[in-house]
Amino acid sequence: MEKCEVCFRHCELREGQVGACRARVNREGRIRPVYYGELSSVALDPIEKKPLARFHPGSVILSVGSLGCNLRCLFCQNHEIAQPDSKGSFSIPTEHLSPEELVDLALRCRPRGNIGIAYTYNEPLVGYEYVRDTAKPAHEKGLRNVLVTNGTASLQVLAEIAPYIDAMNIDLKGFTDRYYREILQGDRRMVMEFIREAVQGCHVELTTLIVPRENDSEAEMRELSGWVAGIRHVHGGKQGKEIPLHISRFFPRHRMTDRGPTDVRKIYRLAEVAREQLDYVYTGNC
Numbered sequence: 058m059e060k061c062e063v064c065f066r067h068c069e070l071r072e073g074q075v076g077a078c079r080a081r082v083n084r085e086g087r088i089r090p091v092y093y094g095e096l097s098s099v100a101l102d103p104i105e106k107k108p109l110a111r112f113h114p115g116s117v118i119l120s121v122g123s124l125g126c127n128l129r130c131l132f133c134q135n136h137e138i139a140q141p142d143s144k145g146s147f148s149i150p151t152e153h154l155s156p157e158e159l160v161d162l163a164l165r166c167r168p169r170g171n172i173g174i175a176y177t178y179n180e181p182l183v184g185y186e187y188v189r190d191t192a193k194p195a196h197e198k199g200l201r202n203v204l205v206t207n208g209t210a211s212l213q214v215l216a217e218i219a220p221y222i223d224a225m226n227i228d229l230k231g232f233t234d235r236y237y238r239e240i241l242q243g244d245r246r247m248v249m250e251f252i253r254e255a256v257q258g259c260h261v262e263l264t265t266l267i268v269p270r271e272n273d274s275e276a277e278m279r280e281l282s283g284w285v286a287g288i289r290h291v292h293g294g295k296q297g298k299e300i301p302l303h304i305s306r307f308f309p310r311h312r313m314t315d316r317g318p319t320d321v322r323k324i325y326r327l328a329e330v331a332r333e334q335l336d337y338v339y340t341g342n343c
């Protein structure tokens with residue numbers, strides 16, 4: 058048995074066994090990524106789509122995703138690449154690109170305004186070795202690296218990639234342990250620790266998806282934004298209240314189709330609540 062220490066699940070895996078994220082396996086007595094360099098999606102996206110509002114606005118970034126995720130969000134918008142089917146596998150085809158090939162592609166996209174590479178779509182940190190091995194040469198070629206993550210990874214994983222990451226969008230999906238446990242199968246404490254550490258090293262923006270009847274109270278938003286505002290030691294000598302927060306609207310998807318989209322007025326109201334304590338609050342999907 059070998060233990061994976063990437064996330065809160067601490068999967069103990071027998072030889073050949075795959076972890077809960079379906080992206081890490083015990084092979085020859087070592088925990089390794091299953092989908093190293095296997096890309097399920099490659100697109101040149103506006104940076105605002107990550108979403109990042111205060112990092113190179115108006116630019117585009119080569120965005121790539123692979124397969125697997127350590128959460129099980131009932132409403133996952135990317136479940137075809139993030140969550141396995143009932144047989145425990147993915148039916149999406151992938152294309153193999155080595156770190157060097159991906160960096161080359163990003164450089165070739167420069168004339169179209171590309172500033173770098175975004176690791177996104179599924180959860181990139183369940184295959185953090187590929188992020189690390191690509192981000193380093195990308196940096197050396199003057200490209201920017203952006204990570205879009207659910208933030209449920211250990212500080213050791215963060216330490217391995219942090220030197221090469223220029224900006225992150227981290228989900229802070231709600232502010233109760235119940236929501237993280239029951240709706241996401243996640244761990245809120247791990248996300249909070251990850252955010253506190255990440256903001257010290259690079260530009261970070263946060264995203265909260267508002268799901269009706271789950272995390273949509275003003276009290277929860279007040280508590281969440283208050284916690285963000287209170288974070289000390291933010292990159293670039295900034296304060297916690299300068300960390301941008303994106304509040305976005307839920308649409309019924311995947312296993313959560315028992316309710317309609319979030320009322321747009323609710324999103325605007327919660328944004329007002331967050332602005333009581335934060336300087337940069339954005340609304341999304343409205």
Ligand code: SF4
Nearest residue numbers: 061064067068076078
């Ligand atoms: S990253 Fe995957 S294998 Fe590792 S502990 Fe988390 S769910 Fe388990």
